[in-house]
Amino acid sequence: MEHRPGMTGQETNTAAAEAVSKPRIAVHKFASCDGCQLAFLNLGEDLLALMEMVDVVHFAEAGPVDPDAEVDFAFIEGSISTPADIERVKRIRERSRYVIAVGACATAGGLQALRNMADAGQWMRAVYAEPGNIKSLDTSTPVAQHIKVDLELWGCPVNGRQVLAAVRALLSGVAPAEEHDKVCLECKRRQSVCVMVAKGMPCMGPMTRTGCGALCPSFGRDCYGCYGPAENSNTDSLTRRFEGLGLLPDAVARRFLSINNGAPAFNDAGRKLRE
Amino acid sequence: MAQMAAAGFSFLQRGRFQQLFDVLQEAGYRCVGPRVTDGAILYDTVTKVEDLPQAVRDRQAPGHYRLESSKSELYFAWANGPQALKPLVFKPRETLWQCQAQPSRGLQFETVPPEAPATAVIGVRACDLAALRLQDRHFIHGPVVDPAYLARRRNLFLVAVNCTHPADTCFCRSTGDGPQVTNGFDLLLSEIDAGFVIEARTDQGVDVLGRLPTEGATAKQLEAARQPIARGAQAQTRRFPTRNLRDTLLSNLDHPRWQQVAERCLSCGNCTAVCPTCFCHSEGDEPTLDGSRSEHYRQWGSCFTRTHSYIHGLVIRGDTRLRYRQWLTHKLGTWHEQYGRSGCVGCGRCISWCPVGIDLTEEIAAICASAADA
Ligand code: SF4
Ligand code: SF4
Ligand code: SF4
Ligand code: SF4
Numbered sequence: 222m223e224h225r226p227g228m229t230g231q232e233t234n235t236a237a238a239e240a241v242s243k244p245r246i247a248v249h250k251f252a253s254c255d256g257c258q259l260a261f262l263n264l265g266e267d268l269l270a271l272m273e274m275v276d277v278v279h280f281a282e283a284g285p286v287d288p289d290a291e292v293d294f295a296f297i298e299g300s301i302s303t304p305a306d307i308e309r310v311k312r313i314r315e316r317s318r319y320v321i322a323v324g325a326c327a328t329a330g331g332l333q334a335l336r337n338m339a340d341a342g343q344w345m346r347a348v349y350a351e352p353g354n355i356k357s358l359d360t361s362t363p364v365a366q367h368i369k370v371d372l373e374l375w376g377c378p379v380n381g382r383q384v385l386a387a388v389r390a391l392l393s394g395v396a397p398a399e400e401h402d403k404v405c406l407e408c409k410r411r412q413s414v415c416v417m418v419a420k421g422m423p424c425m426g427p428m429t430r431t432g433c434g435a436l437c438p439s440f441g442r443d444c445y446g447c448y449g450p451a452e453n454s455n456t457d458s459l460t461r462r463f464e465g466l467g468l469l470p471d472a473v474a475r476r477f478l479s480i481n482n483g484a485p486a487f488n489d490a491g492r493k494l495r496e
Numbered sequence: 497m498a499q500m501a502a503a504g505f506s507f508l509q510r511g512r513f514q515q516l517f518d519v520l521q522e523a524g525y526r527c528v529g530p531r532v533t534d535g536a537i538l539y540d541t542v543t544k545v546e547d548l549p550q551a552v553r554d555r556q557a558p559g560h561y562r563l564e565s566s567k568s569e570l571y572f573a574w575a576n577g578p579q580a581l582k583p584l585v586f587k588p589r590e591t592l593w594q595c596q597a598q599p600s601r602g603l604q605f606e607t608v609p610p611e612a613p614a615t616a617v618i619g620v621r622a623c624d625l626a627a628l629r630l631q632d633r634h635f636i637h638g639p640v641v642d643p644a645y646l647a648r649r650r651n652l653f654l655v656a657v658n659c660t661h662p663a664d665t666c667f668c669r670s671t672g673d674g675p676q677v678t679n680g681f682d683l684l685l686s687e688i689d690a691g692f693v694i695e696a697r698t699d700q701g702v703d704v705l706g707r708l709p710t711e712g713a714t715a716k717q718l719e720a721a722r723q724p725i726a727r728g729a730q731a732q733t734r735r736f737p738t739r740n741l742r743d744t745l746l747s748n749l750d751h752p753r754w755q756q757v758a759e760r761c762l763s764c765g766n767c768t769a770v771c772p773t774c775f776c777h778s779e780g781d782e783p784t785l786d787g788s789r790s791e792h793y794r795q796w797g798s799c800f801t802r803t804h805s806y807i808h809g810l811v812i813r814g815d816t817r818l819r820y821r822q823w824l825t826h827k828l829g830t831w832h833e834q835y836g837r838s839g840c841v842g843c844g845r846c847i848s849w850c851p852v853g854i855d856l857t858e859e860i861a862a863i864c865a866s867a868a869d870a
Binding site for chain 1: 533561852
């Protein structure tokens, strides 16, 4: 039996069944800072290995440009924030077997989703001399709000370990392991000292999904929720705790209405405080 | 040397305490002891007495832990920090086995031998020794022996210390697990101003003690060592029912208190992670990018996670009420069937290190309110 790194038999792309074929990958960018694409580019040796295993047909930041190519896996960074974005993301869906939304912008609308709660027109007029030239939606929304998404990688930015685990699982034709535990559990596995209990810092760890390796508390600072809400998040209780630590309601609201303000659990908690 | 152990108590002057470190290190042990790290007292490698906390004390309350400076010269005038012995024997994460794809022979599996360096732990408290006995029962004395745990457990040398400064969250007196150390140690220290009253319990302990520049302990020193332990026991105010709560808990599965605590609980799992007796874990695989090799790891899990109660296609304990109830009905109820006692040794860690300060002694008091001894 021939051993082929990369793909198991079942997942072979029908459009390219010859032995030489490799899975085709595209990395698309929407409204975002490019930080998640850097998670790919910073893979180091693994990036070279990955390049051997797949055909990267579109990845503007790295070189190849072919946005309309048919691919096996389309990674999407960024949120949907213009009318043109909506059309483009639909085209990507039609041409891709699997769509993977990568990072807080693509999974929750990103920091820029703050405009969903504001008068976007007024902001535009305040910032741009000729706001009439800008064709922008009033909202910044996650990819899954517009097309079917097969997998979401949360985080701002996502890290190389997540990307590699996802790519490996996809190439093997299996569902990647879900990361649903809270940052706290990973924080304790690292044996970091809890900054909320020992320093009174308003840590978002108990609400936030794991994946980062509990990075912030390991440097003595409070998690600000960049990996988005974990399952079964008790935001009411954490709100009361933050208020008990001396945060005023608006300061608590800002903990929730930050990078992942568009994620429903955080959005509801933040809005409740502002009502 | 044998009669020394029988005779019981030796005395090591404070100024000679470094010798304990030296003797242990010469005997090939890595010494692990308390150190002030990131605002808490953690276990870490120590090589000299100066590494130990001195002139610090802790203040603990539900959801609250702070270190303060004190005037005390004592090295052990504080109560336990967030860690017990658990991370040293039951690793937060470790690789159990790996497999390699062999083009001609399919997959080849191999175990990954555990790292188990000889480790001497200095400063172990009574509650943590009680917890270690419970973990031993689970990992070593059950139907299946855990080789990684066993390897590390065998290589532990335990220097216990009688606890004189319990925190406000401690209740080991109530569970019967402290503050006096009674067994399960190699050496036992009781700290007084002038130094340490020492007792050896095992052959290795006798051997180490024999190499220390000790003298016989006087009756006055023994009395000076006894008093602060008794005072510490008296200072503990939290109470816990000592009887088997299994039936009480299982007949109160619909008690409204479970819902009330669920409204506060963050389902974060901190309580189970700091609990020295909790042993749940999850497992996973980490393949290399080219798929030629994969590592199978085990890491601390918790009954507060969704995956803990996942069986194919179904999460049994989806909400916090059921998860919190699982934690206490198991630890304080069905543990009796499994391990012959409750799973709580009264260390109070789950109270201090719960981000919202949930106190299991209060929850149990409310749920077992009708019971005579609650
Ligand atoms: S520091 Fe934050 S993430 Fe870590 S245990 Fe405390 S609350 Fe959880
Ligand atoms: S600890 Fe929180 S804020 Fe920090 S990297 Fe992790 S998820 Fe992001
Ligand atoms: S249940 Fe709480 S008090 Fe009891 S042993 Fe565990 S952490 Fe300590
Ligand atoms: S009881 Fe406290 S520590 Fe335990 S899961 Fe609930 S909030 Fe977290």
